[in-house]
Structure formats: structure tokens, C-alpha cells
Amino acid sequence: MTMDHGQGYAYMERSGFRGDGVGRRRRLPAGLRAPVEARAWKEFGYTLLSLPIGITAFVFAVTMLSLGAGLLITFIGIPVLAAALAGCRGFGALERTRARALLDLDIAAPEPLRPRARGAFSVIGAVLKSGASWRHVLYSLLLMPWSIFSFVVAVAFWSYGWVMLTYPLWFWLFPLYGGQGGIQLYGDDNHRIYLDNPFEIGVTAATGLLVTLAAPWILRALTTVDRVLVAGLLGPSRLASRVVELESDRGVVVDTAAADLRRIERDLHDGAQARLVALAMDLGLAKEKLTEDPEAAARMVDEAHGEVKIALQELRDLARGIHPAVLTDRGLDAALSALAARCTVPVQVEVDLAARPAAAIEGIAYFTVSELLQNISKHSRATQGSVDVWRSDDRLMLQVIDNGAGGADVSAGSGLAGLAERLDAVDGILVVDSPQGGPTAVTAELPWRQG
Template identity: 70%
Template structure:
């Protein structure tokens, strides 16, 4: 079955839309690249030659701005014809200072100079790709369809068919049935090979566009850090709201009621000592409950046992409070970074809370180990399926965002037959 699909894919490839788009990309690339090359080389040469005057610097800045415009065209062409996403490079940011600052920012922009480099180095590649693609395409289809048009030669010339070669002693024409069939077979092979040649050529194009016209590694890292900063700020704000809500609805409300009961008990002690004593006893019970709520709240933020004894003891404490039996296995050669340890504790706590509330499981397990420079956590249960880390507004989605803010990953495996396995991967140390 797989072999049949592979053969069908090879046979369909020459007429697929992808092949036609890639052919169009390669063919259009030559005239565009010729334009880019001519303007870039002329502009840089002119600007360099005028550097002895006051015109050289603005001319070079204009060439850099022009080449950045070429980059917009190329990225749009790759997105449209090759269906490949290429990020935008970092914008050229000029400090306050008007046109002079804008020119200086362009001249110092590494991205702008990469655009100039692309305009120069892509030209020879575009020539090579155009010639190779057009040769394969025209040769393949013309030879494949030769049985339909080989009669053209004897109809309009005095030759019996297409002459393959000729010398003084011998001439060979493609006019016999065997020669026509052989020509068509060779054309079929070339036609079937053409899509793969085009894909190889366009892979190089995608690499060149992504490497020279896309964002640099530094730009990507800055964008990632900006996104992570937003996630961290949102997560911190959500945690503060949760703590405030828990205090307001739990311990604060209970302590307010306790103050009222103690006031009433104080008045009752003079009138009815027994009733006052009962009220004090009830207040004592309320104090214990309020203290337990405060302990639970503090434990949810960062428990003392985590600081004192590490993940093994802290996760065992969390597992002991779960409504189902939980087996905990922690195999760590040392303690990770304090912040990572806190996130790992929070992650397991949230996952076990989900097991208690939603899984209807009979048992669960928690495994923690180190692999290379990564900390891995895995929480599994035998309950209901249906967990989805990509569903917006869910606890798992929020947890995935929290892990992503520190270059972590959350993977959820929840097959239809039941059981859920959630794996979290965190860095052992937080990189700067």
C-alpha cells in the first residue's frame, strides 16, 4: 500500500500545483535577480566611488534601503509560490536626529547589508537554476510528447524525422517506431525527474532567503525574549490575582468572621459564661481552618519543604494530598536552578490537581529525571482521555505558556482509549 502511494506520488508530481509554482518561482527568479544584481552592484560601486564627496554616504544608504525593498519582494514571492514562511528582519531603528540618524542607522544595519549580499550572490544561482529547470522541463515534455508531433518534420521538410546526429558516413533520424518509443521513455524519465530537480533548487532558494533576508538569530532571540517577557508578566499578574482571590475568599473572610465571633463571645462571657466558652471554642476551630488555608496558599506559591529538601520531598508531599494513589520517582544527580525547581513543582502540582478534578483515575505516577542539560517531568494517570494543551483558556494551555517563557515544552498524550501522559521539559539552568 505504501509503495503504491509512493508510485502514485511520483507519477502525479509533474502535474501537481506545487511543481508548477516551483517552476514559476525559478523562472521568474532570473529576471528579478538580474534586476537586483544590476542595481545593487551599480549602486554600491557608485556610492563607493563617491565616498570622497558628500554624496557617497547618502547614495550607499539609498542602495541599502532599495535592497531592503528587494527583500520584501523576495519574501512575498517565497510565501506565495513556495508556501514557506519567512520572518521579517528587524526594522532599522534610528535614534532621534532626523535624516542623518536614519542614514547612519541604515549604514550600521547588518540586515541591510545582508540584503545587498543576497542581491549579488543570488544572481549566479538564479542563472544556474533557470537554465537547469528550463532544460529539464522543455526536454522532458518535448521528448515525452514526441510520438504526437514527430510527423511535423517529414510534413514540412524533406527529412524523414528529427535528426539525432549526422556525419559523412551515417545519419540517424528519430522516425522508426522503436526510436519514437525510446524517445518518449527518455522523456518520461526526464519529466518525472523534473519536480525533484525543482524542489532541490527551491530548497536552496528558501535557505538563502531565510538566512539572508529573514531575521538574524539575535533578532529572533530578542523577539522570543520580548514574547516571553509578556508571558511572564501576564503569569505573574494572574498569580497575584489568584493569591488575592484566595486570601479574600478564604482566610480573609474567615478571619473577619472570627473577629466578629470573638467580639460576641467577649460580650457573652459576662452574661452567659457557658455560651461564651462555646463561642470561643468555635472560634478556635475557625483559627485552625484559617491557618490551614494560609499554609495551603503558601505551599502553592513556594513551600518550605521545596527550599529545604528539594523536589523529591516536595513532590512526595503534593502526591500525598492527591485523591488517588500517586507513585513518585525522582532521579536527579543534583538540584536544578531555584527558579526551575519552583516551576517544576508548580507544574506537577497543577497536573496532579487536574488528575484529582477531571481524570477520574484510579492511580497516577510522577517521574522526574535529568537528560543532558534538561529537566524532564512526566505525570501519567489511567483516567479519562481528552486532555488538550492547545485548547485556549484551559489550565494546560496556561501551563504550556508558562513553560514556554523559560524555553520549556509541554507535550500531552491523551489517546481515545483512555489514560493521559503529560511530559514537561525544562532547562536545567535558565539561560540569559
């Protein structure tokens, strides 16, 4: 999961806010806007449609399940039950589409059926064994009673609110065509009360305004239950979602490992290997000149000695990039301090850990800070930075801050995007707050595993 400053501004733009704070499309408070917003009318339409769909789904589910259960003494009951579950899955697909259109709730389809073999019997067995199918049946049974309740409440508040609010516009119909002064509030054989004078009409309209303003929030509460039902019963199970997530994370880990191997191969080929090949050639030439020109041979050996030192330094840098020895020997505090010392910007490091995390988490934390410090050196134009590491419950927290120009964006396809993918592969989170002009704060969160 990643979030950057640009995405936050994009969200505010979609919500009608402006950078200058005017918010022209949102001058009215939310409570006054709600009755005329599209969201309230869409939720009202969703509630109205729930009743006929709920009754249809309930009747279908009860009829087919009862028929199938009654026919289980014969073989026919099994395909009838499978047809009942398949039909409920069809209702579920309709409900996900309706929720997406009217509630802006995008729920993925549940895990598909996986018959073990071809043929009708295998498909029937897969339908009956699928937990998602039985969750769809439960949804079909629960929708009708809930839709009846929500329909009555929504229609009552919505209709009475608007009727009373607009009462001053149409109350004249009663004396003109109904033979009475207005809406009858009370009546018996001796006494009747009508809402017919200006004060009573005004109070009625004011009451209608309160009911109308409350109706969208009541609708929102009702449709919240619908959202829970759709998300909990018609979407993929937590186990299936977790399997998909782990499969995706495994792909990211494999791709990252392959990229690291290619980088190591490239660094070896272009750096230390090329230098060692040149060194071998120089030593061969020095060997040939040893008898003819000892002084030239000595100079060539001296130059070769310098090349050996450079090659050794390159190999040390390469090994440090794979896994630094200081991290293994002394932990994050010393390793991050060494990183900060090599940064071109003064960086203050503070590590507050009572114990060391697992080696894998420690390594990811190290390379996360390493890449963020490289970004500070190359792109930030900062004059100072800081690195803070601490533990919060079962999470390892990292925060790297600089006072540079800002503008870092995860969605721009930069190194931050790759870093976010690496963290996500181990259930980590990367949050980037980098407004134009700075400062930039990058917070990484990793699961804590004891070393």
C-alpha cells in the first residue's frame, strides 16, 4: 500500500476542493448538501430496488433449496441443489454490479469454480463444495428481511421529509379541492385540527426540512449494512484473497531477486572482472619485460598493484550491496550510521530498538534506507536529513526526512515504486509525503519478526 502527496491532492480535486481554499463547488456544509447530492439519490434508488430483488432471491433460494432437499432421496436432488446455488451466484453477480453502480462499491468476484475434471458431475460437485456458493445462498436469504426494513424506513423518511418541506407550495389544494383547511393533524366527532394557518405551515415546513436533512444520513446508515453484506458474502473469501496476494508477492520477490542477480552480474562484468582481465594482461607484459627492461617492468607491476587495490575496493562495495558485514555483525544502528556517513548530505541517525529484528527484515530495512538516502543525494537538493527507526507494537517503523525540493512521487515509475513493491511483498507499507518545495518525509512500515 502506498500513498503520496500528489494522490492526496488528486483526491481533494475530485472532492471539489481547490488549492486556494475556496472550494467553490463545496460552499455549502455537507449536512445541507446531502439531500440534493447524487449519492443520496443513488442510495435511495438502491434501497428501492433491494425490495423486489430481495423478494425474488429469497423465493428462488427457499423454493429451490426445499425442492432439492426433498428430492435428495433420489439422485435428482443433487443437481437441483447445485442449480439453486448456481442461481444464487447469479443473483450475487447482479448485486455486485448494482452495488458498483449505485453505492460506488467495487467488490471483486469470488474465487471461480475449479472442477477437478471435465463433465457435468464434476461441475456439480465444485458448485456444492464451494464456500462462496453457500455464502451467496446466505445473502439471498438475508436480503429480503433487511430490504423490507430498509425500504420502509427509507421511503418513510424520504417521502415525509420532502412532502412536509414543500407543504407551503401545495397546501392550497386542500381548501380548493378537498373541502378542508389543510392536512388534518387530529380529528374526532367534536374537534378537528388542521395545519392551515401560516405558523402551522411554517412549522410543518421546518419539520420537513429537519427530516429531509436527516434522511440522507439515515440512508447512508442503511446502505452501510448493505455494503457489509455485499462485501462479506458476495466477494472473495479472506483465504482466497490472501492466496492471490501471496501469489502476487511471490512474483514480485522472484522478479526482484532476478533483477538483483542481473545487477550483480553486470557490476562484476563491467567492473571487477574487466579490471582483473586488464590486470592479467598488464602482468603478462611486465613478465615479458622483466629481463629486457626491469625498470619498465617494475613500473607496470606497481601500476598493477594499484589496479588490484581498486578491484578489491569494487568487490568490497559489491559485497556491501549484497549484504554488508557491519549489518550482520553490529545491527541496524551501526549499519545505518555507516550509510549516513557516505551520504553527500549530513544525515542524523537515531535507532531506538531494544532487540534486533529477524535478519530478513533487518536487511530490507537497511536497503530501504540505503535507497532513500541515495535519492536524497541524487535528487533532493537537500542540505540535511534524518533517519529514525523504532518499533511500534508488532511493526518496525522507518522514517527518512530531508529538507529538499520535494515533489517525490511513487506513481511516477521512479525507484520509489520499486521500493514500495518490495515492501508490499513482505506486508510492508510505504507512505510518501513530498509537497512541491519540500520537505519530504518517507515512512516505511515492516512487520516485526524477532531475530
